[in-house]
Amino acid sequence: MPDPNGFLRYDRRLPARRPVPVRISDWREVYPPAGEELVREQATRCMDCGIPFCHDGCPLGNRIPDWNDLVRTGNWDAAVESLHATNNFPEFTGRLCPAPCEAACVLGLGGQQPVTIKQVEVEIADAAVARDGLRPRPASAPTGRSVAVVGSGPAGLAAAQQLARAGHTVTVYERDDAIGGLLRYGIPDFKLEKQHVDRRVAQLTAEGVRFRTGVEVGVDVTAAQVRAEHDAVLLACGALQGRDTPGTPGRALRGVHQAMAHLVAANRVVAAAGDGRPALAVLPDGTPIDAAGKHVVIIGGGDTAADCLGVAHRQGAAGVHQLDLYPQPPTERDGARDPWPTWPWVLRSYPAHEEGGQRVFAVAVQEFVDDGTGQVRAVRIAEVTVEKVDGRRIVTPLPGSEREIPADLVLLAIGFEGTEEQPLLAQFGVTRNGRGAVDARPDWQTDADGVFVAGDMHRGASLIVWAIAEGRAAAAAIHAYLGGVGELPAPVDPARQPLAAR
Ligand SMILES: Cc1cc2nc3c(=O)[nH]c(=O)nc-3n(C[C@H](O)[C@H](O)[C@H](O)COP(=O)(O)OP(=O)(O)OC[C@H]3O[C@@H](n4cnc5c(N)ncnc54)[C@H](O)[C@@H]3O)c2cc1C
Numbered sequence: 479m480p481d482p483n484g485f486l487r488y489d490r491r492l493p494a495r496r497p498v499p500v501r502i503s504d505w506r507e508v509y510p511p512a513g514e515e516l517v518r519e520q521a522t523r524c525m526d527c528g529i530p531f532c533h534d535g536c537p538l539g540n541r542i543p544d545w546n547d548l549v550r551t552g553n554w555d556a557a558v559e560s561l562h563a564t565n566n567f568p569e570f571t572g573r574l575c576p577a578p579c580e581a582a583c584v585l586g587l588g589g590q591q592p593v594t595i596k597q598v599e600v601e602i603a604d605a606a607v608a609r610d611g612l613r614p615r616p617a618s619a620p621t622g623r624s625v626a627v628v629g630s631g632p633a634g635l636a637a638a639q640q641l642a643r644a645g646h647t648v649t650v651y652e653r654d655d656a657i658g659g660l661l662r663y664g665i666p667d668f669k670l671e672k673q674h675v676d677r678r679v680a681q682l683t684a685e686g687v688r689f690r691t692g693v694e695v696g697v698d699v700t701a702a703q704v705r706a707e708h709d710a711v712l713l714a715c716g717a718l719q720g721r722d723t724p725g726t727p728g729r730a731l732r733g734v735h736q737a738m739a740h741l742v743a744a745n746r747v748v749a750a751a752g753d754g755r756p757a758l759a760v761l762p763d764g765t766p767i768d769a770a771g772k773h774v775v776i777i778g779g780g781d782t783a784a785d786c787l788g789v790a791h792r793q794g795a796a797g798v799h800q801l802d803l804y805p806q807p808p809t810e811r812d813g814a815r816d817p818w819p820t821w822p823w824v825l826r827s828y829p830a831h832e833e834g835g836q837r838v839f840a841v842a843v844q845e846f847v848d849d850g851t852g853q854v855r856a857v858r859i860a861e862v863t864v865e866k867v868d869g870r871r872i873v874t875p876l877p878g879s880e881r882e883i884p885a886d887l888v889l890l891a892i893g894f895e896g897t898e899e900q901p902l903l904a905q906f907g908v909t910r911n912g913r914g915a916v917d918a919r920p921d922w923q924t925d926a927d928g929v930f931v932a933g934d935m936h937r938g939a940s941l942i943v944w945a946i947a948e949g950r951a952a953a954a955a956i957h958a959y960l961g962g963v964g965e966l967p968a969p970v971d972p973a974r975q976p977l978a979a980r
C-alpha cells in the first residue's frame with residue numbers, strides 16, 4: 479500500500495550534478511548515481527493514483543506507480559522486472575527522456591512538484607545491471623522465420639530484441655561502424671556514456687541478434703538481396719536529414735556547419751580516446767570542426783543545440799552564443815495555453831546551460847559574415863517577431879535591430895526534415911511523405927508488403943521513448959505477420975500522438 483502522504487513529507491529532490499568546473503574537464507555523465515536513500519524517499523512521494531495520468535504521458539505505458547512502490551519498499555528485483563516489462567532500455571530513457579510522464583503526474587495538478595519518475599527509472603535500470611549484468615533472455619525455441627532490421631537506433635534495437643526473444647532470427651544492418659544510431663554518435667557521452675549501449679549490444683548478441691555494421695542497405699547490399707534473405711523487413715533509419723538555411727547570405731563560408739557534423743566528429747574522438755584526452759575533432763575529409771579557442775554560435779533551441787553547447791565547452795570554446803528564433807518561454811506552465819497533463823511550453827534549461835554560454839531569444843540570422851578569406855568571422859542577427867498565418871510561420875525583423883556577434887564556428891541546430899532521401903527507399907518501393915517521413919498502415923507496414931517502418935523514420939525527429947515504443951509495436955505487428963504464436967506487446971499504434979490540448 480503506497481504512502482498517500484509521502485509528497486507532503488518530502489519535497490522533490492534530485493541528486494546534485496557534478497560541479498561545472500570538474501565536469502567540463504571530462505566527458506563523463508553529468509549526474510552521479512542518486513543513492514538508495516534518496517531514490518526510496520522520492521519514490522515515496524508517489525500517491526499511486528487511482529487514475530495515474532503519468533501512464534498517459536508515457537508512450538511505453540510504463541507501470542510507474544507499481545515500480546515507485548516497489549522501490550519505496552526496497553523490492554528492487556520486482557522493480558527491475560516491472561520496468562523491463564514495458565521498456566527494453568530504461569537506462570536510455572531514464573537518462574535522456576524529457577519525461578512527459580512527469581509533466582502528466584497528478585501532483586502537478588495541485589501545484590506540487592511531480593514525482594522524480596525519471597530518476598527512479600534510471601536507478602532501477604542501473605540496479606538491473608548491478609544485480610545480474612543484464613542477463614540475456616534467449617527464446618526457448620526458434621520459429622524458423624527471419625527478420626532484417628535496417629538501422630540500429632533505439633527503434634531498431636527494441637524491435638530486434640522483441641523479435642529475437644519471440645524466436646525469430648534477426649539481423650540488424652547498420653551503415654555506421656558501431657551500433658546505436660543517435661545514441662552512439664549523436665548524443666554526447668556527458669548525457670549517455672557508451673558502455674550503456676555496449677552492454678545492450680552484448681545482451682542482444684547473446685539473445686541471438688546478428689549485427690552487420692558498415693553495411694548500408696541500398697548501397698552495400700540491395701533491398702532485393704535483403705528481401706530474398708528475410709521473411710520481413712523493418713526500416714528504422716531515423717530522421718537524419720538536417721534542416722539547412724541555404725538562402726542565408728554566407729552559408730557557404732568555411733566554419734558554418736550542420737550541428738550533427740560537429741556532434742558526430744566530437745563523439746568519434748571521445749570514443750577513440752577511451753579514457754585519454756581526445757584529439758581535435760575533424761570531419762571525415764580532415765576539416766577541423768573543433769570549438770577549442772573559438773567563438774561559437776549555435777543556431778537553434780532544442781536538444782541538439784544544447785548538446786553542441788556542452789560539447790563546445792568541453793572542447794574549450796572561447797565563448798558560445800545560442801540563438802533562438804522564438805521569444806523566451808515562461809518558467810512556469812501557462813495553464814490556459816497548455817493545461818495539465820499536456821507537455822507545457824516552458825523555458826527548458828539543460829545541464830549544459832549552467833556550464834556557460836549566452837542564450838539570445840527572438841533573433842534570426844541575416845548573414846554569415848566573411849572575414850575576407852572565405853571563413854566566417856561573425857553572424858549578423860536581427861530581433862524578430864514570429865507569427866503563424868494559415869499554418870505558415872512568418873518571421874519579421876525589427877528595423878534597426880541588427881547587430882553582429884563574433885563567430886569562428888557556426889553550428890546549425892535548426893531541426894530535421896525527416897528521413898534522408900537514399901537509394902534504399904526506391905529499392906524497397908517506399909516514398910517520403912510531405913514531412914519527409916515514411917507512412918505506415920495501421921499494422922506498421924509501408925506501401926510495400928512485408929516492409930515495416932518504425933521510429934523517427936515514421937514519426938519524424940522525436941524522442942527515444944517514442945522510438946522504443948514504435949519499435950516494440952512494429953515488432954508485435956511483424957510477429958503477427960509471420961504467424962508467430964501469441965501476441966507481443968504493442969504500446970502504441972501508428973496514429974498515436976503525444977497528449978495535447980488541441
Ligand atoms: C543531437 C541529438 C540529441 C538528442 N537527444 C535526445 C534526448 O536527450 N532525449 C531523447 O529522448 N531524444 C533525443 N534525441 C532524439 C533521439 O535520439 C531520436 O528520436 C532517436 O534516436 C530515434 O531513434 P531511431 O531508432 O528511430 O533512429 P536513429 O537513432 O536515428 O537511428 C537510425 C540508424 O539507421 C541507420 N541507417 C540509416 N539508413 C541506413 C541504411 N540504408 N542502411 C543501414 N543503416 C542505416 C543510421 O546510421 C542510424 O544509425 C536527440 C537527437 C539528436 C539528433
Ligand code: SF4
Pocket residue numbers: 523524525526527530531532533542543546582583584585593595
Ligand atoms: S501520476 Fe504521479 S503520483 Fe500519480 S501514480 Fe503517477 S507518478 Fe505517482
